[in-house]
Amino acid sequence: MENNAGTARTAAVPRDRILDVPKSPMVDRKLAKALFAELHERSEAVYNGDGSWGHGCADHGVFPHIDTPCSRPMIRQTTWRVSSYLAANSLLNEPIFAERARLGCEHLMREQRVDGYFPYYLDDSGWPISDADGIMFITGIAVDALLDGYEAFGDSRFLHAAYRGCEWAMHYPHVMNTNYNSFCVFALSRTASVLATAPTGHRPLPSFTWATRRGNKRPGENPIDDFIWRAQYFTHYGVFPNQQPNGGWPGHNSWIWYHGLILLGHARLLGALPLLPCDHVLHGLVGQPLRESAVAAVNYLILNLTPELELYKNHESTEPGSPGFPFYALCVLRPEDVGGGEAVAKLRALLAVAVVRNIDRERSIMVNPETKLPGDATAGNMLMLGHVLKYMDEGSVRPKAG
Structure with a gap:
């Protein structure tokens, strides 16, 4: 493709229209279902029976540079599985998937700290510890999973836990890492959207006070408005300033998986x-x-x-990378919000095919050859396959119901 040659990937892009998108081949849903079943079986090998999976950073190859890795199960291993099982069940309707997701939500509530955040377990020398800014990442995906659980099961406790995570984000400042800010953006924005349609009896009472845009302190009697305001704050100060002329962000945020997370924040806020x-x-x-x-x-x-209609790792790379989070973001993004309905739908379909192809190609390295247990990538790939199954018809994009 002409767009991918030489310095063209650093060129300024339009901000008022979506570029042309090539026609996509049809997604292989049969292969997607088979891959999801395979990854589920691998997950069962490390399921702890309580809504958690694995042994955190002590698992092979997760963070090999840590000398004394924390063996406590990582929050993200649960959040991504909760969301993946519920997404896949929109098509597959497997009772065991629902059971794993429900227990995963229960595990998340046990792990939530009194201030509302979720911990990032890293090193046994200070076990358990929280990475000061990494908890923005962990709390964002935990809120997302709990909202999936609330929408699937109607359990107001899951909504209350997500709400508490957002109350914590009302106090946390924006940081230098763009994608960390975006985790707070999509958690706050989605929670506002879910609160807007939740029955009155399910809506939690505010337990904190927070600073409003007027600088006063008051109870959060209008959390929908307040959460959207706070999402705007993170976006205005922590996301907008660093966007490059080519539409990406500098440094590690140029990698497409981080880029997809940033776009997910945009999509959630546009929807709210x-x-x-x-x-x-x-x-x-x-x-x-x-x-x-x-x-x-x-x-x-x-x-x-x-040229093979996958995604380069970033604008400087010549190797394909994981297209999962960009695909997930495009499933959430409403075409009318960017004025490109057909182009967005075509890109969704194209990336769904790329997700399945990428996971099929890489699945052999997701297993530690010594232990035969899944590595850290399994849960993330389940998340992406689950959304392929949820959003894709054979060869097209099926919009999410409701």
Whole structure:
């Protein structure tokens, strides 16, 4: 493709329209189901029976540079499986998947700290410890999984736990790492969206107070408004400033999996803005800049399509990378928010094919040859395959119901 040659992947992209997207081959849903079943069996080998999986950083190859790795199960091993099982069950309806997801949500609630955040277990020398900013990542995906659990099971405790995670984010400042800020953006935005449709009896009462845009302290009697405001804060100060002319972000955030997480934050916030009154100040403050940034971020993906219609690892790489999080973000992104319905649908379909192909190609390295147990990649790949099964018809994109 012409867009992928030489310095073209560093060129400025449009911020007002989506670039042309090649036609996609049909996704192999039969292979996707077979791969998901295979990864489920691998997961069962390390299931702890309590909604957690594995032994954290002590598992082979997770963080080999840590001398005394924490053996406590990592939160992300549960969050990604909860979301993957519930996504896959929209098609497969397997009772064991629902059981694993429900117990996973129970495990997350046990792990949640009193201030609302979720810990990032790393090193046994200070066990358990929290990576100061890494908890933005862990808390964001935990909130996402708990909201999946709430929508699947209607258990208000899961919504309350997600809400508490957002209360913590109301106090945490933006940081230098763009994708960490975006984890808070998509957690706050999605929670606001779920609260808007939740029955009154399911909505939690605020347990904290937080600073409003006027600098006062008050109970959070309008959490939908407050959460969207806070998501805007993280976006305005922690995401917008570093976006490059080619639609990507610098440093490690140029890698497509981090880029996909940033785009997911954009998609969730764009989806939450319509909850506000049409004359709300945020529409003018963040609406148009957010749409333009999202368009550019989608165009970054298009610039980085390989001739085989996969994604380069980033704009400087000549090797394909994992397209899972960009695909997930495009499943959430509403085409009308970026003015590119057909192009977004085509790119979703194309990346769904790439997800299945990539996992099929790489699955042999997901198992430690000595222990035959799954490595850290298994849960993440289950998440992506689950969303392929949820969103894809044979060769097309099926929008999420509701």
